Amino acid sequence: MTKPLPDMMDCFAELIAIPSVSSTDPAFDMTNRAMVETLANWFGDLGMDTELIPVPGSAVEKFNLVARMGEGADGLVLSGHTDTVPYNEAGWSSDPFILTEREGRLYGLGTADMKSFFPLIIEAIRSLDLKSRDRPLVVLATADEESSMAGVRALQDSGMRLGRHALIGEPTGLVPVIKHKGILIEHIELTGQSGHSSDPSLGNNALEGMNRVMNRLLEWRKELQSSFHDSSFRVPVPTMNLGAIRGGDNPNRICASCELAMDIRLLPEMAVDEIRAALREKVAAAIEGSGLQLHFKEQHAGMGGMQTPADAEIVRVAEALSGRESATVAFGTEGPYLNAMGMQTVILGPGDIEVAHQTDEFVSMDRLQPMQKILEKMIQHFCLPS
Numbered sequence: 001m002t003k004p005l006p007d008m009m010d011c012f013a014e015l016i017a018i019p020s021v022s023s024t025d026p027a028f029d030m031t032n033r034a035m036v037e038t039l040a041n042w043f044g045d046l047g048m049d050t051e052l053i054p055v056p057g058s059a060v061e062k063f064n065l066v067a068r069m070g071e072g073a074d075g076l077v078l079s080g081h082t083d084t085v086p087y088n089e090a091g092w093s094s095d096p097f098i099l100t101e102r103e104g105r106l107y108g109l110g111t112a113d114m115k116s117f118f119p120l121i122i123e124a125i126r127s128l129d130l131k132s133r134d135r136p137l138v139v140l141a142t143a144d145e146e147s148s149m150a151g152v153r154a155l156q157d158s159g160m161r162l163g164r165h166a167l168i169g170e171p172t173g174l175v176p177v178i179k180h181k182g183i184l185i186e187h188i189e190l191t192g193q194s195g196h197s198s199d200p201s202l203g204n205n206a207l208e209g210m211n212r213v214m215n216r217l218l219e220w221r222k223e224l225q226s227s228f229h230d231s232s233f234r235v236p237v238p239t240m241n242l243g244a245i246r247g248g249d250n251p252n253r254i255c256a257s258c259e260l261a262m263d264i265r266l267l268p269e270m271a272v273d274e275i276r277a278a279l280r281e282k283v284a285a286a287i288e289g290s291g292l293q294l295h296f297k298e299q300h301a302g303m304g305g306m307q308t309p310a311d312a313e314i315v316r317v318a319e320a321l322s323g324r325e326s327a328t329v330a331f332g333t334e335g336p337y338l339n340a341m342g343m344q345t346v347i348l349g350p351g352d353i354e355v356a357h358q359t360d361e362f363v364s365m366d367r368l369q370p371m372q373k374i375l376e377k378m379i380q381h382f383c384l385p386s
C-alpha cells in the first residue's frame, strides 16, 4: 500500500527528522540515502521520473536525485542540497530533528538551509496542472554541498544537461541573488632542519622562510586588490586571510617545519586555477635559494564565484516575482557549477543566512507562502504555455 503524499508541513517535518549531515570529518559524515529516497517517492507521486545517481568519493553512500517532468534541456531547474552541517545538540532549545513551531518560526536543523525548499516545491507542483506544459521541469537534490560539493561536481563531470533556467533555494530572505565570491584555500608547508639555536649553520629555519612567504603574500594581496574591483559587493575587492600558523617548539631550537593556512575570497571574474597557480609561484619565489622544502596540501579544490547576467530571463522573472532587485551575497553556493553546466542561475530562498549553520536554526513561517507563490509563478512562466 502506498501512502498518500503528505501535506506541506508533514513533508517538511519528515525531512527535518531525517539526519543528513555532511562533513569532511568522517566522524560526522552521514549518508543522504533516506533523504533522497523520501524525496524521490514524493516527486514520483507527483508524476515525475526520478533517478538516484550515486556520488563517488565518500565512505558512506551519497546520492544526487534528479526528478524530471518532460524532456529537453530548455526548461526550469529547481535545485537544493539535501545535507546539513553538523550540529551541537546541547545548544538547541528544542530537538533539532523535530520541526518545532514557536512564535511564528519553525525551528529545526536545516529549516533555513535548506530543507524547507523541497516541501514548497512539492506544494507548488501540486497546485498546478502541468499536463499542458511545453517545457520540462527538473528538481535537483544534491549531496554534500556543505562539505565537498562532491554532488554537484559529479553532476558537472557527468555532462548531464538539466535545463536552461535554474533557481537554488538557499537562504536569501526571498531576495534574488545573482553574484557571490569564490574561495581558494591553501595549506602551505615548509620543511627545513632543526638544530641548536646558538649555531644557525646547524639548521634551516622554516619559520623564517614562512615569514618571507607571508610578506610576499601580503604584497600580492595589495596587487590583487588594486587589480580587481566589483562595487556590487559590500567588500568590493578580493580578500586574503592568513588564518592559522603552526611551527617550531622551543625558543632555543631552530624551527624545522612551519605550516600556514590561508584563504582568498575571489571575485567572480577571477579563475580559481589561475589564482592558485599564481599563489604557488609567488610562494616558491619567496623562498628561492633557502633550501627549504615546499609542499602544498590540497584539501579543498576551491570554487569560483558566481555571476549570472543581470538581464537573464530567470533574473528578470525572479525580480518581478519577489519584488526585489537582485543582489550579491558573501556565501558560496552550487550556482557556479550550474552556470558552468549551461544554466542561468538565481539563488532565492525563504530562509535567512544569519540563522543558517547555527543552533536554533529556523525559517519564519511568513516566508513560506510567498516562496510557494514565487515557485508556482516561476513554473508557470518557464514550463507552461503563455
Ligand SMILES: [Zn+2]
Pocket (backbone or CB within 6 Å): 081, 113, 114, 145, 170, 171
Ligand atoms: Zn545551504
